[in-house]
Amino acid sequence: MASPVESRRPELRKDSVTNRWVIFSPARAKRPSDFQSKSPAPSSSDPPQTCPFCIGQEHHCAPEIFRFPPQNSDWKVRVIQNLYPALSRDKDLDSSASLSSDSLVWGCLLDGYGFHDVIIESPVHSVHLSDLIPEDVAQVLLAYKKRILQLAGDDSIKYVQVFKNHGASAGASMTHSHSQMMGLPVIPPSVSTRLDSMKQYFNQTGKCSICHVPTKDLLVDESVHFISVVPYAASFPFELWIVPRDHVSHFHELDQEKAVDLGGLLKVTLMKMSLQLNKPPFNFMIHTSPLQASESDSAYSHWFLQIVPQLSGVGGFELGTGCYINPVFPEDAAKIMREVNIS
C-alpha cells in the first residue's frame, strides 16, 4: 500500500445519473496502477469439442432470429433464441398462481412473458469482440439495433436490456464471444432510478446530465461521435462509460456511420482494459430509454454504454446497502486509462 494514496482521505460521491452513494476508499487498495485481474479471461482458447456458437454448429443452437449477412452460410453475426431463456416468448394462456392469496396480496406477480436472445459476435471461437475490426464490431451493434426494433413492435415489451458477460467471474458460462438481450415486460428498478435522477438534474439545471458529464479530470478517449469517461462516482474500479456526443435517448437510433465510430472506440477501450488490467473478465451494459418513452422524456434521457471490469467481488456491505466501496478514485483511473498505449 503506497504512501501517496494512503495519505488521501476517503470520500463519498453520488452522481446525477445513478444517484447512488459510492465510498472511495484509498486505504482498501494497492496503488491504482497495480490493479490487475487475478482471474484473467482466456484471451483465445481452443473450441471445446462442440461449441454450439461456432460456425458449422448452428444445428446445436436454439432457433435463429436473423444473421448478418442474411441468408449467408458465411455469416459474421447471428442472433438466436436463448436455449434456457429466463422469460417465456409464448403468451400465457391459462395462468394459475401457485401461491396462496395472502401471499399474492403482499406482493405483485406478473407472468414471465418476454424475450431472451443471444448475439453470437463472431463465427470463430477464438475471436473476441476486441479482435474484430471496427466495421465488424459495428455489425454486432447494428444486430442489437435490428433486434430492439423488432421487439419494439410488441406492446407488452417495455424495456430491452443489452448486456455482455466476458469471462467466468463476469458470469459467462460460454467462452465463445457473445452478448445477450432481454425484452422485459416491466421497466427495471435501476432504469427507473436512473431516469428519475436524470429528470431531476434536468429540472434543476435545464441540462441533460449526460451531455454535461464531467470530462475535465475524467475523460479517457474521444472519437468523432463518442467520448469515453470514468464516471464521477464509479461504483467499480476502472468502470468506464462510452457516451454519444449528440443528445440521443435511444441506442437504437444508431446509424451505420456512428456504429463504426462506436465500434472503433469500444475496441480501443476493451484493448486498453485488457492490457492495463491483465485481461479482466468484464461486463458491458447498454443503458437506453424505455421503448414507449414519451416525447417529453427525451429532453433528459441520453443513452450510454457502461463497461465494468470484474476486479474484485462484493460482500455483505454492498448486498445490504446498495452502496459500493471503490478503492480507486475516478480521476486516478482516468489518468491511467488515458495513458495506456495499445499501439
Next chain:
Amino acid sequence: MASPVESRRPELRKDSVTNRWVIFSPARAKRPSDFQSKSPAPSSSDPPQTCPFCIGQEHHCAPEIFRFPPQNSDWKVRVIQNLYPALSRDKDLDSSASLSSDSLVWGCLLDGYGFHDVIIESPVHSVHLSDLIPEDVAQVLLAYKKRILQLAGDDSIKYVQVFKNHGASAGASMTHSHSQMMGLPVIPPSVSTRLDSMKQYFNQTGKCSICHVPTKDLLVDESVHFISVVPYAASFPFELWIVPRDHVSHFHELDQEKAVDLGGLLKVTLMKMSLQLNKPPFNFMIHTSPLQASESDSAYSHWFLQIVPQLSGVGGFELGTGCYINPVFPEDAAKIMREVNIS
C-alpha cells in the same frame, strides 16, 4: 434439467419490502433440491501461520474497542477497528477536493467520515458461528448491539450496517469467523428504498409489511420470538429472512433473552444451509432503521436479518437492471429448507 420444474412458466414477482422485480425462471436451473455450492467454504481449517484474529494474536490487530467478557484475556468476542477501514474515524480538518468545480456541480461529495469495525466471533480459528452454542451466538449479537449504541451517540452517523462475509466467493478475505459493521454518514440507497416501500404498504393497508410477511407457503422455522421465511420475491436461490415476531424497528432493541432465542434460530438456519447446500459461502445482513428515525417511522419499520447463500454469480443483466434472475421459486426453497434434518 428435470421435467416437473421445466413445465412451470417463469414469473415476475415484487415484494412490499424491497420493491424490486425478480424473475423466477425454472428453465435456468437444475431441480431446486439439486442446488449445491461448487465452491464450499472450508468448514474448519488450520489457522495460517499468524491469524491476527486468533486468541493470543491480539497485538497483530488494529485497536480493540471492547471485548466480552470485559478485561478478560480469555475472551469470547472482540470488537476491533478495521485495519483497512473504508471510512475514516477522524473528523476532517481541512478538506480540499481534488476535483475541478464543474465535476463538483454535477454530483455530490461528502467527506468519508465514519466507522468500520470488525467483530471477531470466536477466539478459536476453526470455530464458525454455527458451531457456537446459542448463548455464544447471542454474545456476538449483543456485541453488535453494544457497538451500535456507541455509534448512535455520534450525531454524524445516520445508519449502521452490520454484515457478515463467510467464504471467499462471499467476499471474505479472512477465514477466521468474523463479521463487520460500518457506521455511515448517509442513509444508503437500499435502506431508503426499503423504508419508502414499507411506508407505502403501511399507508395502503394500515399494516406493517414485515409483521404480515407471508408464511403460508414460505415459513421455514419458528422459535419463541422469531420466524424464518423465504421471502416472497427472494433475489437469490435459498435466500432466507429471520424476522422478529414483535414489531420492533431497531435491531439494537434486542435483549438478552431474545438474543439467545435468535442465536438458536440463526445457528439452526446456518446448519441447515450448510447441510442442504454443501457448505455454501454466504452473507448475512441486518436490516434495521436509521439511527435518528422519527416516532412516526416506527409504525412501518421492522428490522430483520437477511441470509444469502452464494450459489451463483451475477452477470451483466443484474448489473444493468438491478433485477435478479432466481431459478428457484421461494415456495420450493421453503419446502426444501423446512425438511432438512440436522439432528
